[in-house]
Amino acid sequence: MSDEQPGEFDHERWLAAMAPQLPYKIELPPPLEEDDEKPAADDPAWDALCGRPTTVEERRAFYRDREEHGRRIDPANAEVMSEWGHTSDPYRIIDDLADEERQIGRVYFARAPGGVWVHFGDLPAETVQVLRRRGPT
Numbered sequence: 001m002s003d004e005q006p007g008e009f010d011h012e013r014w015l016a017a018m019a020p021q022l023p024y025k026i027e028l029p030p031p032l033e034e035d036d037e038k039p040a041a042d043d044p045a046w047d048a049l050c051g052r053p054t055t056v057e058e059r060r061a062f063y064r065d066r067e068e069h070g071r072r073i074d075p076a077n078a079e080v081m082s083e084w085g086h087t088s089d090p091y092r093i094i095d096d097l098a099d100e101e102r103q104i105g106r107v108y109f110a111r112a113p114g115g116v117w118v119h120f121g122d123l124p125a126e127t128v129q130v131l132r133r134r135g136p137t
Helices: 011-021 044-049 056-071 125-134
Strands: 079-086 104-111
Touching (some): 104 125
16 A cells, blocks of 8 residues: 555555454455446436536435335336445545545345336335335335
8 A cells, every 4th residue: 555645545455455344244345346236327417427526416416316216116016226335425426525424235126117216215115115125126
């Protein structure tokens, strides 16, 4: 890590180096492959924000859109997936996360068959309860 510029920190490399020294086992997420399914695959709203700086107004509009999609998801036939990601930015649209906001964990998404993926945090509480009781699909 000595060749890093001041202010840069590779969290994944640090965690991989520290994992063997910890008194408990942690599971490191595998690196994403180019062809791995992303939560927002075939989602023009997500594609428009991805890969560029976003404004607070754009993010708020995006979250409102996700909540609207989430209200239309029927938990009886919803598709569910999870992946490793930033728990404070599950859609990966915030480009200026502070270090303390870069917590990695499992993030869960649901969608109506063929629809857009919606993070569990943007779903109605009743829908999340049904999906959690139902378990993985």
